[in-house]
Amino acid sequence: MPARFTALVDSLPATVPFVGPEAQERVRGRPFRARIGANENGFGASPMAVAAMAAAAAEAWKYCDPESHDLRHALAAAHGVTPAHVMVGEGIDGLLGLVVRLVVEPGTPVVTSLGAYPTFAYHVAGFGGRLVTVPYHDDREDPEALLAAVRRTGAPLVYFANPDNPMGTWWSAEAVAELVAALPTHTLLLLDEAYAEFAPAGVSPRLAPDDPRVLRLRTFSKAHGLAGIRVGFAVGAPAVIAAFDKIRNHFGVNRIGQAGALAALGDGDHLVRVRAAVSAARSRIAALARANGLLPLPSATNFVTVDCGRDGAHARRVLDALLARDVFVRMPGVAPLDRCIRVGCGRPEELDVLEQEWPAALSAATAAASG
Amino acid sequence: MPARFTALVDSLPATVPFVGPEAQERVRGRPFRARIGANENGFGASPMAVAAMAAAAAEAWKYCDPESHDLRHALAAAHGVTPAHVMVGEGIDGLLGLVVRLVVEPGTPVVTSLGAYPTFAYHVAGFGGRLVTVPYHDDREDPEALLAAVRRTGAPLVYFANPDNPMGTWWSAEAVAELVAALPTHTLLLLDEAYAEFAPAGVSPRLAPDDPRVLRLRTFSKAHGLAGIRVGFAVGAPAVIAAFDKIRNHFGVNRIGQAGALAALGDGDHLVRVRAAVSAARSRIAALARANGLLPLPSATNFVTVDCGRDGAHARRVLDALLARDVFVRMPGVAPLDRCIRVGCGRPEELDVLEQEWPAALSAATAAASG
CATH class of the missing domain: 3.40.640.10 (Type I PLP-dependent aspartate aminotransferase-like (Major domain))
Known part of the structure; x- marks a missing residue:
């Protein structure tokens, strides 16, 4: 390429802020069963x-x-x-x-x-x-x-x-x-x-x-x-x-x-319903985290950030193991926040998948670390 | 305001490229009967x-x-x-x-x-x-x-x-x-x-x-x-x-x-239908222009630019007279292009309104000039 763009543009990296779940699904070749990584609201619009x-x-x-x-x-x-x-x-x-x-x-x-x-x-x-x-x-x-x-x-x-x-x-x-x-x-x-x-x-x-x-x-x-x-x-x-x-x-x-x-x-009524559903999901995610020996942080949002108890590499392994089990989640990008994963307040059927897959994901993450 | 923004931003005018027809309708207090000013496609989407x-x-x-x-x-x-x-x-x-x-x-x-x-x-x-x-x-x-x-x-x-x-x-x-x-x-x-x-x-x-x-x-x-x-x-x-x-x-x-x-x-079939409808509208607008003593320019678009035969001030008066008669049209912004108005290939019922109002608008524009 000739120097077609401004010096500032040429200096910028080609990286993008986020890869969408659709892109991940295309690479995986199959859809996620729980789409709870982008802080979306699966309870839907009014x-x-x-x-x-x-x-x-x-x-x-x-x-x-x-x-x-x-x-x-x-x-x-x-x-x-x-x-x-x-x-x-x-x-x-x-x-x-x-x-x-x-x-x-x-x-x-x-x-x-x-x-x-x-x-x-x-x-x-x-x-x-x-x-x-x-x-x-x-x-x-x-x-x-x-x-x-x-x-x-x-x-x-x-x-x-x-x-x-x-x-x-x-x-x-x-x-x-x-x-x-x-x-x-x-x-x-x-x-x-x-x-x-x-x-x-x-x-x-x-x-x-x-x-x-x-x-x-x-x-x-x-x-x-x-x-x-x-x-x-x-x-x-x-x-x-x-x-x-x-x-x-x-x-x-x-x-x-x-x-x-x-x-x-x-539609204020819908907002009330969403808030209640999110609150219930938040409690369930926190309980699931604790049941798996992890520490949920308090949340005022529609996601729960969960401390995986070790370093960023460990949390990344947990994340990867969840992704491999069709659970789309994300995690903070830098230390010390990256000891956590971020779990969205999905619908009950999505949290069922999380509940089912989380223990195996944690075992796999631990095994990968010691392997 | 303190100098909160960049010098470049401070130097920019507050003008905007286009005022939307909705804004004009709010000022007028009534809707246009022919929305043929923004080169939209009134034949609609597939x-x-x-x-x-x-x-x-x-x-x-x-x-x-x-x-x-x-x-x-x-x-x-x-x-x-x-x-x-x-x-x-x-x-x-x-x-x-x-x-x-x-x-x-x-x-x-x-x-x-x-x-x-x-x-x-x-x-x-x-x-x-x-x-x-x-x-x-x-x-x-x-x-x-x-x-x-x-x-x-x-x-x-x-x-x-x-x-x-x-x-x-x-x-x-x-x-x-x-x-x-x-x-x-x-x-x-x-x-x-x-x-x-x-x-x-x-x-x-x-x-x-x-x-x-x-x-x-x-x-x-x-x-x-x-x-x-x-x-x-x-x-x-x-x-x-x-x-x-x-x-x-x-x-x-x-x-x-x-x-x-x-x-x-x-939906290629829809595109074929739109092209035919636009072509017919283009011919009708050109014929209407000629019938009103004006010169339609050849067009390869979904609008016809019409030479009003005098200067920009006159074309502006024609435009204003059309707007006053519920016909939303626009015109080029600078001389010598601004001797023209730009008429969109609207639906037949919109061009009916144009046909009905155009002669009176031209008379009003001429009267305003000599008044």
């Missing part, structure tokens, strides 16, 4: 959302509304802000890419936790930012350390997920509010609340809606069971929200996705 | 595609396949290339943004035609590129002038639409192949073929699939009647296609969209 999407399919010859007007207004009402406080985007992933582009130039320091969401780090690298990481503390992100790193580096951007992925742990709303209050004037906090609907009350803080220092990120991929439609949204100060319009793909949010998200937002 | 999307809606709790495996393989077969030659993205708009990001740094010269697709210019501005424009010649893009501008500026990126939007005109496959053959080694041609399915035979060239100098852009938004699902694709050399993986939003192409596009690709 039937009202499914019906709205089927109806919207017949209108798919029309471009989507680039302003996501109806959805944005409904979200504003639901969150007690104005529509000017809300931006709808192609999932949180898409919004993360846009925010990084708004803020990051080559060399810009950006703060995150070591082992936090890889797609954020991918976007920071993609715009040439300098990733500054702080370690997790007791399997939780460490707000004080994040703040200290922001102060030390002058970073204009910091990422914090609450509840956290991949560990499932969380901080109180008060702790988050304290972090926001202590931010320098020029720093933007990305508060990723993808899992907020699964958390106990008192985890999502009330924040001043016009504070330009914080952007709250939410999604329809998790509690609403609509990962496939790629609809996320940001809530923040209108001056920050308005900046998206300068750079985003205006017609990027699929028409059927907008319809599905709007209908899902209106 | 019933097979609609059914596939409705079925996929029930599976929307799963993330989409980030590799768009099935769709990409089907597209490769249809285009006589390998899957490594194909990248699926969030519409041509999304792919344009990614290509610009791959190639353009602040100050990079980029060549296009003055008045060509605004979203491309939007992305070039968004990455700080220096847009170098050449005029249309006889209402067609001018390959020789584009090439001369590439040579003069050393531009690594040049945009050429065939057939063209907003004028509807086209060049032969031979002319395009000559343009490609004459490109400098390091220059990438974006060959936007969004309207290719509406063109006569012999317009889309055969190109060497491994030539890294040309990227062909196609979409499901036009002939396939799926503008709302945001699925486009690029066909090019594997080394160029692979670069997308370094920067794209991997999970950005909606699961339902992938299913709809795949089914649409399999």
Whole structure:
């Protein structure tokens, strides 16, 4: 290849943040029996959302509304802000890419936790930012350390997920509010609340809606069971929200996705049912982990991160043994988090497969280590 | 606002490439009776595609396949290339943004035609590129002038639409192949073929699939009647296609969209019906234009660009008068193209509205000018 691309692009690795389960199934030559690795919501979307999407399919010859007007207004009402406080985007992933582009130039320091969401780090690298990481503390992100790193580096951007992925742990709303209050004037906090609907009350803080220092990120991929439609949204100060319009793909949010998200937002009963089902699955996974001699971490999400009790190599062997037994799970990428595997709150029949296969997977992992 | 964003972002205007018809309807307080301004396909998608999307809606709790495996393989077969030659993205708009990001740094010269697709210019501005424009010649893009501008500026990126939007005109496959053959080694041609399915035979060239100098852009938004699902694709050399993986939003192409596009690709009969309906509509719009004393340009697309016979101010008055009469149309943005309006190949009932309202709109435009 001639030097066709920018020096930055040429410097980027060809690796991708995640390999999808479909790709793994194609390599394996057979489907997983338990799809519980991508923090999807197997309890599914609201039937009202499914019906709205089927109806919207017949209108798919029309471009989507680039302003996501109806959805944005409904979200504003639901969150007690104005529509000017809300931006709808192609999932949180898409919004993360846009925010990084708004803020990051080559060399810009950006703060995150070591082992936090890889797609954020991918976007920071993609715009040439300098990733500054702080370690997790007791399997939780460490707000004080994040703040200290922001102060030390002058970073204009910091990422914090609450509840956290991949560990499932969380901080109180008060702790988050304290972090926001202590931010320098020029720093933007990305508060990723993808899992907020699964958390106990008192985890999502009330924040001043016009504070330009914080952007709250939410999604329809998790509690609403609509990962496939790629609809996320940001809530923040209108001056920050308005900046998206300068750079985003205006017609990027699929028409059927907008319809599905709007209908899902209106079905509070379904959300209640999903929360209950996820809570039950969480308890069952924790009990199964303990029955297998492993330590489940507390979780405020739709997955349970399970400490396999040894190092990353051991957890990787457990993971591989589960994959070989048709159980799709994932694990954190870096030490010391990678002593764990991450098990999603699947449907009962999927957890039946997990229950059946877990003991043999652990035996196989142990045998492989000593073999 | 504090200086929260990059200097580049701060320098960008808050304008957006297009205002959607929904936004205009909200301002007007009533719907359009003829939605023929956005080059949509009112004859709609294949019933097979609609059914596939409705079925996929029930599976929307799963993330989409980030590799768009099935769709990409089907597209490769249809285009006589390998899957490594194909990248699926969030519409041509999304792919344009990614290509610009791959190639353009602040100050990079980029060549296009003055008045060509605004979203491309939007992305070039968004990455700080220096847009170098050449005029249309006889209402067609001018390959020789584009090439001369590439040579003069050393531009690594040049945009050429065939057939063209907003004028509807086209060049032969031979002319395009000559343009490609004459490109400098390091220059990438974006060959936007969004309207290719509406063109006569012999317009889309055969190109060497491994030539890294040309990227062909196609979409499901036009002939396939799926503008709302945001699925486009690029066909090019594997080394160029692979670069997308370094920067794209991997999970950005909606699961339902992938299913709809795949089914649409399999329904050749529907495409034949759409082509015939568009051809008939094209003839009718041209006849209506002539009956109203206006000059329709020849078209190889699903719209007819109509010369209103005077300057841009007059065409704008005609457009406004049509909008006031519930006919959604658009017009080119710069002189001398802006002496025209662009009329989409709508359904018969929409063209009935156009037929009914066009004479009064022209009278109103003339009266407004002399008033």
